[in-house]
Amino acid sequence: MHAIEVSHLTKKFGALTALNDVNFSVDVGETFGFLGPNGAGKTTTIRILTGISYPTSGTATIFGHDIGSDTIAARLSMGIVSETSNVYDDLTAWQNMIFSAELYHVGRVEREKKAAELLTTFDLYERRNDKVHGFSKGMKRRLTIAMGLVNSPRLLFLDEPTSGLDVQSNLIIRDVITGLIHEGVTVFLTTHNIEEANLMCDRVAIVNRGHIAAIDAPERLKKTIQSAQSIVVSFDRVSARQLEEVRSLPMVNDAIKEGDKFRLYTEDPATVIESVMEYARTRNLRVISISTLGPSLEDVFIKLTGLQRTGGAIHAID
Amino acid sequence: MPSTEEGKAGAWFARVSHEISAAWAISRKDMITYYIKPNIIVMGILFPFFMFLAFAIGKNAPPGTLIPGLIAITLLFSASSIEPVSIPIERRVKTFDRLLSAPISLHSLVFGESLSGFLYSLGIACFPLIVGIILFATPIEHVPVLVIAMALTAFCFATLGTLFAAYPTENVGEVMSMLNTVRLPLIFISGVFIPLSAMPQIGQDIALLSPLTYGNDMIAYAYTGTSLFSPLLDILVLVIFILIFQFAANRLYKRFNE
Known part of the structure; x- marks a missing residue:
């Protein structure tokens, strides 16, 4: 029963x-x-x-x-x-x-x-x-x-x-x-x-x-969208234009700002890590931390409900 | 070991006992939360009193003969005003969902809500009763009939209030305005101010549809010993009205929650 x-x-x-x-x-x-x-x-x-x-x-x-x-x-x-x-x-x-x-x-x-x-x-x-x-x-x-x-x-x-x-x-x-x-x-x-x-x-x-x-x-649901991997990176300095700049890096599908960190969504984490390091070098920034994350339950939720992530918040697509 | 029949009877009694206990808990909660407050009690007394004075002054009737009518409209207004206030408020603060999702029948919920209006209005109606006894030495011919008349009239109008409160709104004013379109005409067609015998035939026919006619008639009988209908008929009709209001309220609460 x-x-x-x-x-x-x-x-x-x-x-x-x-x-x-x-x-x-x-x-x-x-x-x-x-x-x-x-x-x-x-x-x-x-x-x-x-x-x-x-x-x-x-x-x-x-x-x-x-x-x-x-x-x-x-x-x-x-x-x-x-x-x-x-x-x-x-x-x-x-x-x-x-x-x-x-x-x-x-x-x-x-x-x-x-x-x-x-x-x-x-x-x-x-x-x-x-x-x-x-x-x-x-x-x-x-x-x-x-x-x-x-x-x-x-x-x-x-x-x-x-x-x-x-x-x-x-x-x-x-x-x-x-x-x-x-x-x-x-x-x-x-x-x-x-x-x-x-x-x-x-x-x-x-x-x-x-x-x-x-x-x-939850873990099995996450495995259904392995493509939604992400890199979380923080730099020693933060500027207003940084979010747009990291979003335009090669192989980055989307980027959001989470506190003093940036989360970059990608299907190719290795390439994005290289791009991020190159970006830091050219801007004279120091990378404080960088890590790779698998898809979260929130990613699954967004994919299945057709919602959209903008600026760290989740919104319905009109 | 109890037989199957005894087991069923025991379960039935346990269920009824739970339902009554839950209905009483709802009623007690309503009284503490909404009604046992000085301003509410004073309003319950003053509103029918001034309304009655507005219509009774200038009639040159002895004050004592006006007391039964004052008791009748006090019961009407106080009993029917309770749930139309508390239920929309409970909807607004979402406590009504707590009652709707409790393991009790809808009948017990409706009964419990009406019970608080009934008790409140009986308490309020004691005021004109005492005024009649102390100030005007109004004699009461049949005390037991008066008790039954007041109880049935109070419960009938409390159930009417619960019925109107079924309308799915969080706005007290909406329910009250609907209720007033029914209860204000009732006081003019039920023999409270104008004796039924003095009304035109159509008025007398309409009066038969008003529960206040029977409540007022029975209260008048308790005071004077004379009435239009037999007290037994008054009791029967009031019980029928209570059952109609109770079942209609039950149906509406169910329907509006779909």
């Missing part, structure tokens, strides 16, 4: 097809990343898998329970952490936890024990009796995740868990998620942070325009 099994899932909003015959499964204990640009169908998929929305056709099961016809049994095994920190500002952290536990049928004794344990884990126990409206963004995010874990779920939906957070919150959240993964909790992770997906996920699905463009382990 799979933790999640999605079969021929289609969702239409009038003339717009948000999901088109989507099929995938997630094994028990697996950490599954769901990546895609805005509007690709990620949120629609999560809303269907959590029973908030209904598919136009197709089925989805959670641990064998059909989300459409056996909704409550399916939901009892899941924890949901939405993209927005949807906590009640006028309740205290403790009241938020208890309310969430009551919705998930956690018994009275158990809910208090679990609430105390989770608030401690997320470093919020000292603030448990404070109303949430005084909490920072990171504290609210931690509380949201704690609320999603109050029923000890076997499957956790995490939508952008660490987006835009402070370092402390980020570390706590990543530690907790890593702990859950080791405990065998199945994690369905939606994130814009491709590196996070690369590090945490056993497999990722890349969704684009309502279709699954690829599903595989």
Whole structure:
């Protein structure tokens, strides 16, 4: 039995097809990343898998329970952490936890024990009796995740868990998620942070325009685009024209500036390294560091979604 | 070892108990978050009170005879105002998704939301009730009937408010304006200010479609011992309205989430 099994899932909003015959499964204990640009169908998929929305056709099961016809049994095994920190500002952290536990049928004794344990884990126990409206963004995010874990779920939906957070919150959240993964909790992770997906996920699905463009382990996905290799180089001096100059070197397909470094995309790293050294010599520059990188998951994502990288950011092609 | 039938019954009771407990949790959350606040309580009392004064002054009726009508419109306005405020706000801050994705039935969610409006409005309606007793020594002929009448009327209008709040908007004003197009006419055609017998035939026919007619009629019976319909008929019709609003709300919440 799979933790999640999605079969021929289609969702239409009038003339717009948000999901088109989507099929995938997630094994028990697996950490599954769901990546895609805005509007690709990620949120629609999560809303269907959590029973908030209904598919136009197709089925989805959670641990064998059909989300459409056996909704409550399916939901009892899941924890949901939405993209927005949807906590009640006028309740205290403790009241938020208890309310969430009551919705998930956690018994009275158990809910208090679990609430105390989770608030401690997320470093919020000292603030448990404070109303949430005084909490920072990171504290609210931690509380949201704690609320999603109050029923000890076997499957956790995490939508952008660490987006835009402070370092402390980020570390706590990543530690907790890593702990859950080791405990065998199945994690369905939606994130814009491709590196996070690369590090945490056993497999990722890349969704684009309502279709699954690829599903595989991150390393295997990278092997599908070996041509997208790159050289990362830094010089002792940086000038405004340097990016354009390195981009025009022979065999360089594209170049971006990453902090004080330049990343040059190529299919022929050896030739580009020679060109870079020659470029440095003619400009009287000293090469501080130079290294060759294989394709990243972000490269795979860009290739499969048809997006474009400009100036270090990823954009849709109009 | 329990038989299969006993096992099924046990599972059913456990499920019902969970659903009631979750509905109560939603209701309690709503009360703490939105309603047990001084400004909301004062508004709940003042709005129907001044609205009533605006129409009742100059009628030369003894103040005591106006109390049943004041209780009826207090119940109408306070019970139906609750969810049209809280649900759009919850949609805006995305906490409503938390409720929609919880392991509870949509019926329990609708019931829990209505329950908070019901409790809030019963609390608010105690104000004109107490004013009637203390200031005007208004006699109550049938106290149990008054309790049932207030409870059913409050729940009926709380469910009406939950039904209107199903409209998928994050804007409180949008829901309130739709609701007011229904509830403001109700106070004129339900015998609160003008006795039904004094209305033209078409008005009397339309009055039969208003739940406020039956709530007001039953509250008047509890105070005076006289009414247009039998209290049992009033109860039956109010229960039917509650069921219609509950099932319609359930259907709309499901539909608008598709």
